[in-house]
Amino acid sequence: MRYPNRRYGNPAEMAHYAMAYSDTATLARSLRRDERTVRDWLSGRQRVPFWVPELLRLRHLEACDINRQMGIYGPKAIMGVVRGSVIELVAQPGQHAKKPQPITALRLDDFDQGAPLTSYGA
Numbered sequence: 001m002r003y004p005n006r007r008y009g010n011p012a013e014m015a016h017y018a019m020a021y022s023d024t025a026t027l028a029r030s031l032r033r034d035e036r037t038v039r040d041w042l043s044g045r046q047r048v049p050f051w052v053p054e055l056l057r058l059r060h061l062e063a064c065d066i067n068r069q070m071g072i073y074g075p076k077a078i079m080g081v082v083r084g085s086v087i088e089l090v091a092q093p094g095q096h097a098k099k100p101q102p103i104t105a106l107r108l109d110d111f112d113q114g115a116p117l118t119s120y121g122a
Contacts, residue, residue, distance in 0.1 A: 009053040011044055017056035018042060031055070 021027040024042070028035040031052065040046040067073070
């Protein structure tokens, strides 16, 4: 069937919203279209009808709104684990735990490398 208004949707927008679905079969079932048709839309072999990206966008906005009303927000960042009186920070992927620095007795001479101490008023 040819679309009467010949208006087509943005394939990049459809691909963006299609990432929310686990596979092409699930997306095709939710759009009530054949899996091969959806694959052709995603690969660019066929033009995407105007209603497909709009429908996916509206479903996404509706799901976000329902989650907001229920108080469910996006995934939280992992901050740390609290155990007893100690807070253990969880290392993010790619970060290495730092080695503890040895505590040494600091002397005043270590900081004053310049002129010797003089007394004032003498």
